[in-house]
Amino acid sequence: MDQRRIFRFLTEQIAAGQRCVLVTVLAVEGSAMRNPGAHMAVCEDGSFVGSLSGGCIENAVVAEARDALKAGAARIVRFGAGSPYLDIRLPCGGGLDLHFQPLADEQLAHDCLAAIMARRPYTVSIDPHGAACQAGWDPAPFDPAAGTACFGHFPQARLMLVGHGEGLSALTLLAQSMALDVAVLTPDERALDRLQGLGFPVMRLARTTDTHLLRSDPWTAIVFLFHDHDWEVALLRRAFELPHFYIGAMGGRRAHAVRCEALRAAGVPASAIATLHAPIGLFHSSRDPDTLALSTLAEIVQTYQAADFGPALG
Numbered sequence: 001m002d003q004r005r006i007f008r009f010l011t012e013q014i015a016a017g018q019r020c021v022l023v024t025v026l027a028v029e030g031s032a033m034r035n036p037g038a039h040m041a042v043c044e045d046g047s048f049v050g051s052l053s054g055g056c057i058e059n060a061v062v063a064e065a066r067d068a069l070k071a072g073a074a075r076i077v078r079f080g081a082g083s084p085y086l087d088i089r090l091p092c093g094g095g096l097d098l099h100f101q102p103l104a105d106e107q108l109a110h111d112c113l114a115a116i117m118a119r120r121p122y123t124v125s126i127d128p129h130g131a132a133c134q135a136g137w138d139p140a141p142f143d144p145a146a147g148t149a150c151f152g153h154f155p156q157a158r159l160m161l162v163g164h165g166e167g168l169s170a171l172t173l174l175a176q177s178m179a180l181d182v183a184v185l186t187p188d189e190r191a192l193d194r195l196q197g198l199g200f201p202v203m204r205l206a207r208t209t210d211t212h213l214l215r216s217d218p219w220t221a222i223v224f225l226f227h228d229h230d231w232e233v234a235l236l237r238r239a240f241e242l243p244h245f246y247i248g249a250m251g252g253r254r255a256h257a258v259r260c261e262a263l264r265a266a267g268v269p270a271s272a273i274a275t276l277h278a279p280i281g282l283f284h285s286s287r288d289p290d291t292l293a294l295s296t297l298a299e300i301v302q303t304y305q306a307a308d309f310g311p312a313l314g
Helices: 003-015 058-071 107-117 166-177 189-197 229-241 253-265 289-306
Strands: 020-029 039-043 075-080 095-102 122-127 130-135 140-143 148-153 158-163 181-186 202-204 220-225 246-249
Touching: 003 020, 003 039, 003 107, 020 058, 020 107, 020 122, 020 140, 020 148, 039 058, 058 075, 058 095, 095 130, 107 122, 107 130, 158 166, 166 181, 166 189, 166 220, 166 289, 181 189, 189 202, 220 229, 220 289, 229 246, 229 253, 246 289
Parallel strands: 158 181, 158 220, 181 202, 220 246
Antiparallel strands: 020 039, 020 095, 075 095, 122 130, 122 148, 140 148
């Protein structure tokens, strides 16, 4: 979920006159922290954004990127198992094939960042002639003989939070710390004033029937954080009709049983109700707002990582 930071860094540094390198994980052997398609951005002054190993090889990656800039040509380098760098090892015992692409201009970074900001799938394609950003999601594994690979990226998870109370504020702030997009609907004046003051996009929810205020795409998690569950039924019914990868609602098992009965009475199909994450979160009976926020966000991220977004491509 660090793609936006990486490509914004590249765009800004190149615009400021710095030369930069896009580093991409082409393939992984054995155990490794990052998967193929993970990126890191390196500037000629040694500054960088992103990580490929949790700190094991970052300094070596920066040095290699700066050498690629001096040579003015892309290169593929193995780190870890099977690497010519005998003094650089990954503690997990794995190996990474990394592609180093000096960027002649800001076009690739600009195109990737534009797709990220517009929440459109995009693909970074690599071949011996360079790297480019292509519209759409079109991955292809690394071919060592041809030196080619394509890495598709879906939009990062977005949170549509609907509710009131401290749990709402805690989850909003926690999602911000992960650089996730967050939008909030709330009838809670205190939460509204606080979150608006912090710069979050917050809308006032005046009525239980204000379902038109819900906005989503296939990469959106819609989360209901109401203590007063009378607010939920019409909004939940509409949420099920919208694209999403996750819908969750706060409340214990007894409250959820009452909720399910109300949704059935409102005409929501049983198949939709069965997809509702409730009680919310990876670990239940979370009594304080911060723990509830952590439990909920962990479940959302887990669901996003396991989701099949192929149908969203049409």
